[in-house]
Amino acid sequence: MLRQYELVERVKEYDPDADEALLNRAYVYTVQKHGTQKRASGDPYFSHPVEVAGLMTDLKLDQETIATALLHDTVEDTLATIDDIEELFGPDVARLVDGVTKLSKIEQMPENERAAENLRKFLLAMSEDIRVLLVKLGDRLHNMRTLHYIKKPEKRRRIARETMDIYAPLAERVGMYEYMREMQALAFEQLEPEAYTTITRRLEEIRSQDSGQVDAIALAIKQALAETGLQVEVTGREKHPYSIWKKMAERHLPFDKVTDIFAFRVITESVEDCYRAMGVLHTVWQFIPGKFKDYISTPKNNGYRSLHTSLIYENSMRVEVQIRTRDMHRTNEFGLAAHWAYKQADRPDGQVGWLRDLIEIVDASHDPEELLEHTRMAIYQDRIFAFTPKGALFQLPKGATPVDFAYAVHTDLGDQTVGAKINGRHVPLRTTLNNGDVVEIIRSKSSEPQLSWLGHVVTGKARSAIRRGLRAKERAEHAEIGQQMFDDIAARMPTKIGRKAIKGAIERLQLRDEEELMAAIGTARLDDREVMEALVPGSTADLPKKPHWPRQDGAISIKGLTPGRAFKLGVCCHPVPGERIVGVRQDGEGVIVHRIDCEQLADGIDADWLDLSWGEYSSGAPVRLGMEIYNRPGTLADMTGILARNTANIQRIEMVEREQPFGTYTVDIEVEDLAHLTRIISALRASDAVAEVERI
Structure with missing residues (x-):
């Protein structure tokens, strides 16, 4: 461990004008505050901040950064406060210490949420002053050097995984290859000990x-x-x-x-x-x-x-x-x-330009999983170089497409992309870019991000912006449907519904604003009675309860058949009560019931047709749905939870394909009628777990 005078001498060697008194005060303060605290190795705790400060002197950093390295754990692990630090060491050191401290006290969160929140605060603090990153990287490197002293193997692996996924890539992105290589080597030893x-x-x-x-x-x-x-x-x-x-x-x-x-x-x-x-x-x-x-x-x-x-x-x-x-x-x-x-006020913009992209990803990410996914994409991929027609240079990951390029230039350009030219030739938007390509983006102000783009973009910035655009579009569509349904509900109310009643309903339902109210109605999260009661409390007291058809053990009743005549619902179209149906009578198969728009009927089946309708109490019809579900923990449970809340009996779930970041599933369910099915599909489309759902 460096002695006090040795640390000061190191700084004075490259910065003769450094404030020696500031460095001495910081050294003594950290020793006093950490006192008898011990590290897992048995060494005095203050040896850690002193060693981190030594790493900062190897980089020849300024006195404020050295003082921050000495003090970076005092607020988190001792009784010291940021106000104390500011009073003793000035506002610059206090701000830097606060930036490093904010990354820590997140131990109560689940692992992914904790890692995401850590990363979020890290990026925001780092955007204000890059020295926060330099101290944190030194802190992590020294912790990795002493990681073997931690007794619990699961804790060692967690720290090593976080280092490999976040800190080593960040070290690489700011060009600190020595730090990156040592972090990777130390983390690799814990994560893959046999290898x-x-x-x-x-x-x-x-x-x-x-x-x-x-x-x-x-x-x-x-x-x-x-x-x-x-x-x-x-x-x-x-x-x-x-x-x-x-x-x-x-x-x-x-x-x-x-x-x-x-x-x-x-x-x-x-x-x-x-x-x-x-x-x-x-x-x-x-x-x-x-x-x-x-x-x-x-x-x-x-x-x-x-x-x-x-x-x-x-x-x-x-x-x-x-x-x-x-x-x-x-x-x-x-x-x-x-x-x-x-x-340096005149530093090259490219050196920290990628940081702006990371901050944009922080703002756009919907949940911890998305934040980690997008950020890892942004900070740790091999690069290629591509140019705009005017000669501006952009670096992108290998495998990037014109859509990635458009979002790299500007988020608005990405959102408005409708086509692209590479080296003067029109190409599909999924085309992979090569080093030196000149990319021209064709845009339209009426264009919007497309779901299909998620299948071929590779940058975190593009993926987060596309998902944000899709969510906004979906929310607007739900709100538009909800507005129409709301107008119908308001017309049935005993009194005229004004702005005051709507505002009161939003407060009673604990929603943010009118748009969220309309979206909740449009996705069937609120039924008519709930909306009416929220608008005018007590207005539903005299209304009859919502009728439910008896399930009769899931029996299906069909009108138009000879009593006792056997029938089956067509597996090609899965008709449900409420849809217009016809029967096809074929030798040896009885009657097959089809939707009137079934494609198999259009193929010209050689059979007798019967005009049929649903019986009075028909329910429990099987339906097959095809879904694209985000491939991350908990999304399958979210999807099945939505089906359960909407009283859909699940008969079968099968994964058809897994291609990051989606899993493709077919799900067979029982529904009461067409209206029931419509509510279920609307609720699934409104879920963050489901990217796309269609009736098969």
Whole structure:
């Protein structure tokens, strides 16, 4: 653990004007406040904030950030308050400490909700000052380094999963690759212990048999470049276990088939030397087509710049080579922290432009599952580059489509998309974009997001915006239907219904506004009696109870048949009471009852037709529904709950297909009549669990 004077000296080395008294006060304060508290390792608790502060000095961050690192747990874990911090250390430090503290006290929530709320607060705090993120990443990295001291394996796995899903990707998105790699390696050890042990053992075997091969390759690269007058530094290393495991999983390869275990880094003096070095290496050794990437001319969103190539060395060995300048190298390893980007008014917008997309996703996401899904999409995917016709550059994940591109440009453009051109040629909206494509979006102000787009967009921003648009459209449709039904209810009331009565009804029903009232009526969440009673309390006292047909054990009665004549309801169209029906008499099959609009009738069945109608007490007719349900925990229970609340007897449920993020189901239910079926379908369409439902 760093001593007080050692920490201050570190800061003074790169910032001679730093406020030494501020740093000393913060160090002493955290030691006093944490007092005798212990960590799982048995070390004094204050050793943790001191080590996090040390990580911040490695990044050469300013005195406020160092003080924040020292104080970041005092408000959460001691009696200190934000007011105390502001009084002793000033408003800037207090604001930063508050930003880090807000991410913590969420332990009572279910795991997904807690992770989502943590992420939501994190993104909002980070948008105000990126230093909140830098301290939090340092905090998480040190916690991961000491994770093995936690006794409960399930807690270790939970922390490791959160690190792998949220913090490592965020470190990558701000260009802090050193943090990202170490977090991934430590989390991988907890999440996949067998795989970690196996790969680590194999790497040790390779290392023992290496006989200096890595050093020999590095020397060969350096000599080849020196012969052309290039003075460079060359280092070689093995890829870390998680990177190897990820490649094995993605490409379904055994360890023996992973050819580029070794990676080499060439550090040059200038950008021109980077390209010269690339040319020399491609001349001396054969390069692998498709493996060359130029992140110098087109940097990644996080500011990463480098040339990447893969070469075939002696004995058909594949090696990966990265070429960059010294300045690029520091930026690539420590990203925004290396630039102190949060202090620079003229920082490149691309470095934090993705953060605006994340904040938009926070605003648009409907529930914790959506927030986590969309955010993971936004922060952790490989990139491609595409251009507008005017030359503006946008980075998108691999697999992105024109719809993703449109939403990346602007949410309104995405909502109004009706077509697209790629490199001047009209293409379907599901077309996958490639590096360097010029994308022109064709728009119409009358257009709206389409449900089918969810099947091919890959960005979190596009997916959240589409879902928000679909919900708004569906709500408007329900409200329009509800308004018509409300007008009919109001016409049957004994007194005229004015604005005051509607306002009172909204309050009694505990709804937000008139639109929600109309939507509730349109989706059959409220029946006529409930609406009438809410408008004029006591107005339904003299009304007869809503009649119900006797179920008679689900019996179906049909008029127009000879008494005792056998019949079956057509499985092709599943007619229900209330629909116009006909009977088809076929030899050996009795009478088959069809809806009048059944497609099978249109095919010209060679049989006698009978004009039929439903009996007085017909009920319990089977119906088959086809549904697209969001594939996340609890949605199937939500769907069956809706059916139960609407007194629909479920006979059978079958999953037909699962394609993220949806599961396709067929559901057989019994309904009383056509009106009952209509109410059920309306309620399902209004549910957040169901993306689409149709009668089959």
